[in-house]
Amino acid sequence: MMLNFETLKSSLVMYGLDAMYAILLLIFGWWLAEAAQRFVFRLLTVTHQVDPLVTAFVASLARYAILAVIGIAVLQLFGIQTASLVTVLGAASLAIGLALQGTLSNLAAGVMLLVFRPFRIGHDVEVGGKAGEVRSLSLFMTELKAPDNTQILLPNASVWGQPIINRSAYPATGELKVSFPVPAGPAADAIAQCVLQDLRENPNLQSQPTVHVSRVIDITNADRPVVELTVTARVKPSEVGAVKQQVLDRIGALVARSPRQGPPDRAREGGSEDVRR
Known part of the structure; x- marks a missing residue:
C-alpha cells in the first residue's frame, strides 16, 4: 500500500493549524475567564449591597461558564458536533453521573450554602473538625484561614453535610x-x-x-x-x-x-467549672 504523501502533508497542515488555533483559543479563553471573574467581582463589590460570599460565588460561576463555552468551541474546531456529543453523553448519563458524583455533590452543596448562608465571609466557624475564619466560597471548595495562618480547603459537600459551629453568628460580648x-x-x-x-x-x-x-x-x-x-x-x-x-x-x-482550709477547692463559671487542688 503506497502512502500518498501529498494527502498526508495536507492533513498534517490542516490538523496542525486546528491544533494551533485550539491552543490559542484555550489561552485566550483562560485569560478571558480570569478577566471576567475579576470584572464581576469588582462590579458586585462596588455596589456595597451584595454579600461578599455571594460576590465570590457569582464571580467564580462567571469564570467556569466562560471556560465551558471555550471548551465547546474547541470541540467544534476539531469537527466534533456538540449535538452528537450531547446525545452520547445522554446515553452514558448513568456512568458519567457516577463518575462525577463527588464533583456534582460539591456543586450542589455550594449552591445550598449560597442560598441558606449558614456563614459569611469573616465568620469564625468550625466544621468537620476544622476551625478557622471563612475566606471564600467557590463552586466546589470552601476556604478557611486557620488561627496559625494556614489555608484550609474543604469540599463543599463535606461542609454542607457536617454540623456547622458558627461562633460569629450572634453578637458576642466577650x-x-x-x-x-x-x-x-x-x-x-x-x-x-x-x-x-x-x-x-x-x-x-x-x-x-x-x-x-x-x-x-x-x-x-x-x-x-x-x-x-x-x-x-x-x-x-x-x-x-x-x-x-x-x-x-x-x-x-x-x-x-495556699493553706488547705475550708471545703475542697473548686472554680466554676455559673457552677460548672472545677479546679482540682
Whole structure:
C-alpha cells in the first residue's frame, strides 16, 4: 500500500493549524475567564449591597461558564458536533453521573450554602473538625484561614453535610466570668492580686479586669472562713475560651499552694467549672 504523501502533508497542515488555533483559543479563553471573574467581582463589590460570599460565588460561576463555552468551541474546531456529543453523553448519563458524583455533590452543596448562608465571609466557624475564619466560597471548595495562618480547603459537600459551629453568628460580648472559693483573709487577697496581674498582661483583654467577693460560703468556723471570689473581664470574643482556661489553670496553681482550709477547692463559671487542688 503506497502512502500518498501529498494527502498526508495536507492533513498534517490542516490538523496542525486546528491544533494551533485550539491552543490559542484555550489561552485566550483562560485569560478571558480570569478577566471576567475579576470584572464581576469588582462590579458586585462596588455596589456595597451584595454579600461578599455571594460576590465570590457569582464571580467564580462567571469564570467556569466562560471556560465551558471555550471548551465547546474547541470541540467544534476539531469537527466534533456538540449535538452528537450531547446525545452520547445522554446515553452514558448513568456512568458519567457516577463518575462525577463527588464533583456534582460539591456543586450542589455550594449552591445550598449560597442560598441558606449558614456563614459569611469573616465568620469564625468550625466544621468537620476544622476551625478557622471563612475566606471564600467557590463552586466546589470552601476556604478557611486557620488561627496559625494556614489555608484550609474543604469540599463543599463535606461542609454542607457536617454540623456547622458558627461562633460569629450572634453578637458576642466577650465577657469572662469565673467564680471560685478561697480561704478568707490574706490568702484571698494574694490570689486576687496574682490573677489580676496575669490578666492585665494578657493582650486579648479589652477592659480592666476586676476580682471581688461575690458571696460568703462558710463562716461557721471562725478559724477557717471561706469566701467566693469572682473574676470578671472583657476579652476578644474569639479568645474567651482560651483566656478562661488560663485563668482556671492559674487559680488551680495558686489555690494548691495556699493553706488547705475550708471545703475542697473548686472554680466554676455559673457552677460548672472545677479546679482540682
